[in-house]
Amino acid sequence: MRFQVSTFFKVLGVGAFLLIFSLALQAGPAPDGGGDLFKQKCSMCHGVDGKGYSALKTPDFTDAKVQASLMDKEIKETIKNGKKGTAMPAFADRLSDEQIHSLVTYLRSLKR
Ligand code: HEC
Numbered sequence: 001m002r003f004q005v006s007t008f009f010k011v012l013g014v015g016a017f018l019l020i021f022s023l024a025l026q027a028g029p030a031p032d033g034g035g036d037l038f039k040q041k042c043s044m045c046h047g048v049d050g051k052g053y054s055a056l057k058t059p060d061f062t063d064a065k066v067q068a069s070l071m072d073k074e075i076k077e078t079i080k081n082g083k084k085g086t087a088m089p090a091f092a093d094r095l096s097d098e099q100i101h102s103l104v105t106y107l108r109s110l111k112r
Contacts, residue, residue: 034106037099045087050110056087067111075104 039048045058052058059066079100082090091100 034102034104034109037095037103038106041091041095042103050107061107061110062112064111067108072104072108075107076100079103 038046038050043050045056046052046061047058050061052060061067078088079095080090080092082088095103
Protein backbone atom coordinates (compact mmCIF):
# COMPACT_ATOMS: atom_id res chain seq x y z
CA MET A 1 0.00 0.00 0.00
CA ARG A 2 2.77 2.40 0.95
CA PHE A 3 4.53 1.67 -2.36
CA GLN A 4 1.46 2.53 -4.36
CA VAL A 5 0.97 5.84 -2.59
CA SER A 6 4.55 6.96 -3.19
CA THR A 7 4.34 5.90 -6.84
CA PHE A 8 1.18 7.96 -7.15
CA PHE A 9 3.01 11.05 -5.87
CA LYS A 10 5.98 10.44 -8.16
CA VAL A 11 3.72 10.31 -11.19
CA LEU A 12 1.99 13.46 -9.97
CA GLY A 13 5.37 15.13 -9.56
CA VAL A 14 6.50 14.27 -13.07
CA GLY A 15 3.18 15.48 -14.45
CA ALA A 16 3.50 18.81 -12.64
CA PHE A 17 7.07 19.18 -13.86
CA LEU A 18 6.05 18.57 -17.49
CA LEU A 19 3.19 21.04 -17.17
CA ILE A 20 5.43 23.79 -15.78
CA PHE A 21 8.09 23.01 -18.35
CA SER A 22 5.69 23.28 -21.29
CA LEU A 23 4.23 26.52 -19.90
CA ALA A 24 7.75 27.94 -19.58
CA LEU A 25 8.44 27.02 -23.22
CA GLN A 26 5.29 28.76 -24.40
CA ALA A 27 6.18 31.91 -22.48
CA GLY A 28 9.60 32.16 -24.15
CA PRO A 29 10.22 33.85 -27.50
CA ALA A 30 8.76 31.99 -30.49
CA PRO A 31 11.67 29.89 -31.80
CA ASP A 32 10.62 30.34 -35.42
CA GLY A 33 9.93 34.07 -35.20
CA GLY A 34 10.99 36.08 -38.25
CA GLY A 35 13.32 38.24 -36.18
CA ASP A 36 15.32 35.29 -34.85
CA LEU A 37 15.51 33.73 -38.31
CA PHE A 38 16.66 36.98 -39.81
CA LYS A 39 19.45 37.27 -37.24
CA GLN A 40 20.55 33.68 -37.86
CA LYS A 41 20.32 33.46 -41.64
CA CYS A 42 20.29 36.95 -43.11
CA SER A 43 21.94 39.47 -40.80
CA MET A 44 25.49 38.63 -41.90
CA CYS A 45 24.69 40.17 -45.28
CA HIS A 46 21.71 42.41 -44.53
CA GLY A 47 22.77 43.73 -41.10
CA VAL A 48 21.13 42.94 -37.75
CA ASP A 49 18.99 46.06 -38.23
CA GLY A 50 18.19 45.18 -41.89
CA LYS A 51 19.84 48.35 -43.17
CA GLY A 52 22.21 46.42 -45.40
CA TYR A 53 25.86 47.04 -46.26
CA SER A 54 26.84 49.21 -49.19
CA ALA A 55 29.97 47.07 -49.72
CA LEU A 56 27.72 44.01 -50.27
CA LYS A 57 25.11 46.01 -52.21
CA THR A 58 22.37 44.81 -49.87
CA PRO A 59 19.28 47.05 -49.78
CA ASP A 60 18.17 49.10 -46.76
CA PHE A 61 14.94 47.36 -45.67
CA THR A 62 14.08 50.27 -43.34
CA ASP A 63 13.83 52.58 -46.37
CA ALA A 64 10.22 53.19 -47.42
CA LYS A 65 11.32 53.43 -51.07
CA VAL A 66 12.96 50.00 -50.94
CA GLN A 67 9.84 48.58 -49.25
CA ALA A 68 7.59 50.10 -51.91
CA SER A 69 9.74 48.63 -54.71
CA LEU A 70 9.27 45.08 -53.44
CA MET A 71 6.08 43.02 -53.53
CA ASP A 72 5.51 40.29 -50.92
CA LYS A 73 5.55 37.75 -53.75
CA GLU A 74 8.92 39.02 -54.98
CA ILE A 75 10.42 38.88 -51.49
CA LYS A 76 9.21 35.29 -51.11
CA GLU A 77 10.62 34.33 -54.51
CA THR A 78 13.96 35.97 -53.70
CA ILE A 79 14.27 34.13 -50.38
CA LYS A 80 13.30 30.82 -52.02
CA ASN A 81 15.34 31.02 -55.18
CA GLY A 82 17.95 33.67 -54.48
CA LYS A 83 18.85 36.35 -57.01
CA LYS A 84 20.83 35.21 -60.02
CA GLY A 85 24.07 37.11 -60.59
CA THR A 86 24.17 38.41 -57.01
CA ALA A 87 25.37 37.08 -53.66
CA MET A 88 21.75 36.56 -52.50
CA PRO A 89 21.50 32.78 -51.85
CA ALA A 90 18.47 30.49 -52.29
CA PHE A 91 16.88 29.22 -49.09
CA ALA A 92 14.19 26.90 -50.50
CA ASP A 93 15.91 23.80 -49.13
CA ARG A 94 16.67 25.34 -45.74
CA LEU A 95 13.47 27.21 -44.83
CA SER A 96 9.83 26.11 -44.75
CA ASP A 97 7.09 28.20 -46.41
CA GLU A 98 5.99 29.17 -42.91
CA GLN A 99 9.46 30.43 -42.01
CA ILE A 100 9.69 32.36 -45.27
CA HIS A 101 6.29 33.89 -44.56
CA SER A 102 7.41 35.02 -41.10
CA LEU A 103 10.55 36.53 -42.64
CA VAL A 104 8.43 38.57 -45.06
CA THR A 105 6.33 39.80 -42.11
CA TYR A 106 9.52 40.69 -40.25
CA LEU A 107 11.02 42.54 -43.24
CA ARG A 108 7.82 44.57 -43.57
CA SER A 109 8.00 45.49 -39.88
CA LEU A 110 11.41 47.13 -40.43
CA LYS A 111 9.97 49.97 -42.52
CA ARG A 112 10.34 53.33 -40.82
C1 HEC B 1 25.50 35.82 -48.58
C2 HEC B 1 24.83 37.09 -48.35
C3 HEC B 1 23.31 37.10 -48.21
C4 HEC B 1 22.55 36.39 -47.34
C5 HEC B 1 22.97 35.35 -46.32
C6 HEC B 1 21.17 36.84 -47.56
N1 HEC B 1 21.13 37.79 -48.55
FE1 HEC B 1 19.46 38.75 -49.23
N2 HEC B 1 20.59 39.76 -50.58
C7 HEC B 1 21.98 39.69 -50.69
C8 HEC B 1 22.42 40.61 -51.73
C9 HEC B 1 23.87 40.83 -52.17
C10 HEC B 1 21.25 41.23 -52.22
C11 HEC B 1 21.17 42.32 -53.31
C12 HEC B 1 20.95 41.68 -54.63
C13 HEC B 1 20.90 42.73 -55.70
O1 HEC B 1 21.94 43.25 -56.04
O2 HEC B 1 19.78 43.01 -56.16
C14 HEC B 1 20.13 40.69 -51.48
C15 HEC B 1 18.81 41.04 -51.71
C16 HEC B 1 17.74 40.62 -50.93
C17 HEC B 1 16.39 41.06 -51.13
C18 HEC B 1 15.89 42.07 -52.15
C19 HEC B 1 15.66 41.41 -53.45
C20 HEC B 1 15.32 42.39 -54.53
O3 HEC B 1 14.65 41.96 -55.45
O4 HEC B 1 15.75 43.55 -54.48
C21 HEC B 1 15.64 40.43 -50.18
C22 HEC B 1 14.12 40.56 -49.96
C23 HEC B 1 16.53 39.60 -49.41
N3 HEC B 1 17.81 39.73 -49.90
C24 HEC B 1 16.15 38.83 -48.35
C25 HEC B 1 17.00 37.99 -47.63
C26 HEC B 1 16.59 37.16 -46.52
C27 HEC B 1 15.20 37.14 -45.93
C28 HEC B 1 17.68 36.47 -46.12
C29 HEC B 1 17.74 35.40 -45.02
C30 HEC B 1 16.85 34.27 -45.15
C31 HEC B 1 18.80 36.86 -46.97
N4 HEC B 1 18.35 37.79 -47.87
C32 HEC B 1 20.09 36.36 -46.85
C33 HEC B 1 22.81 38.88 -49.95
C34 HEC B 1 22.42 37.99 -48.97
